[in-house]
Amino acid sequence: MKPRFLWLAPWLALACASCSDSAGTKDPNTADGGGSGNPNPSPDAGHDWSVFSSGTEVRVTVPESGRAYVRFDPPGAVQVSGDPKASTDWDLALEQYDVYTNGGASGTGRGSAFGPIDAPSYSAATPPQVPLMFTDKTGGAFVKWYAYDGDTHVLYSRYHVAGIQDGTRRWKVQVLGYYGERDGAPVSALYKVRYAELFADRVGDTVEVTNLDGTAGGLTADPNKTSEFLDLSNGARTMLTPAAANASNAWQLGFRRDTIGANGGVGGPRGVTSIDFDDAATAGEALAQVKTRTADGEKARFDAINWASFEGKTLRGDRVISGFGDAWADRNARTPAYAAWVVTSAGGEKKYFIGFTSFENATATSPGTVALRIKPFKE
Structure with missing residues (x-):
């Protein structure tokens, strides 16, 4: 059946393709729950990427087709069984150069996002005020x-x-x-x-x-x-x-x-x-x-x-559009944006800071292995 326009979401926040089915839970080959290992190469030496040193690093490999999923608690890349759109086992989905939250047009959760925010806000002592959260x-x-x-x-x-x-x-x-x-x-x-x-x-x-x-x-x-x-x-x-x-x-x-x-x-x-x-x-x-x-x-x-x-x-x-839009990555340069986002989990009760720090083996259609930092957002 041809999908129809989902007028239920009240706010703004990219291409919608079929979700891939997978089985299992956390994939140890694509997630580093403790942020250990070698640091990721900085995509732009002109910025201070150390602002993303706190929180937990997660590494997730985005396929050329299909989606990769990330959970915030505990932080890590996950595989989702059954219909991902009906599942609340994930908080972020990455498909080629698009990022989705688990809410609105993308899922049955209550996920949403706001950004981009200046990257140093990720590590600031006083977090920024977030006036709106955008549902997909x-x-x-x-x-x-x-x-x-x-x-x-x-x-x-x-x-x-x-x-x-x-x-x-x-x-x-x-x-x-x-x-x-x-x-x-x-x-x-x-x-x-x-x-x-x-x-x-x-x-x-x-x-x-x-x-x-x-x-x-x-x-x-x-x-x-x-x-x-x-x-x-x-x-x-x-x-x-x-x-x-x-x-x-x-x-x-x-x-x-x-x-x-x-x-x-x-x-x-x-x-x-x-x-x-x-x-x-x-x-x-x-x-x-x-x-x-x-x-x-x-x-x-x-x-x-x-x-x-x-x-x-x-x-x-x-x-389908999310609060990340095109702003999270420079597709031509194949690098992440020097910026942060606030994202609500699929459960809707918690917010997290997200910052993308590197792409490895990126191609024209996929950012490859994406390194991102996740930490709770304290309002």
Whole structure:
């Protein structure tokens, strides 16, 4: 059966493939429960990797296909019997250059993650404040649509332009805002977007839509609460529950809290694919820079996209996203990021600091043997 979009996860945090079945528990060949043995080579001598000297080192070999699993208590690499998605015997899963937590779209646990955090925070006497924990969810071109201000807890649109393809038809979409007004009071998750259909010889009229209702009853993400879904082909707006959206072809884009999803891949049955034309710029976008952007100032970015902009590009259906995203590794350099994460265990009651310290025998599709450090996070 084709998977459907999992609208139950309230927050953001990559490709979802079939989980490999394995038997047994802890694998002594891939875990060093006490952090003994030779130190891992530093992937970047320009950083002080000694900040990760505390905690327990775990070494896990990530296969070219399939998944490797890590447990936090006791720390180690594990093999999981039966259906891994139904198991709470693991806390992290590594698949090629993706990391997942055991929660939301990835598992039946209550796992979640927040990061990246500055690497020295891992060993700081006073741990950082963590405002949000992100549960794994599905997403695609809109995964990075906003920048988050942790001081004010405000979301700012990056004004990236997304390309949407549905069969032979194409659109461009730009998110203009996340905050609207209801009964004279400001309300989050009331979206404003603009879009236009693209043709080989011209661009259609620009349409602006306001107050797209992604509130879904608030932060509780009750699956029985509806949110709004948009059909770009005719402008129809439909309120649907997550279950109804999973079975519906009546929409192309869905809005639920901070999540924008497309109806394709694990996102739904319609076969919609998408791309963020500005994705490559995300890593260099400072929050201060994003906060200065306006709908008028970013109109030129929107206007620049046409039918030909899609040529030679890879569009994909939605997929599973975690709080690690692409930030935990430099795939081109085949090195881990100099950063830390806070991760909730599958049981949901404990948080841990995680830092990745080296990749050994990495390839284009797998980081090889990954060394990571795990220690309890003291709030």
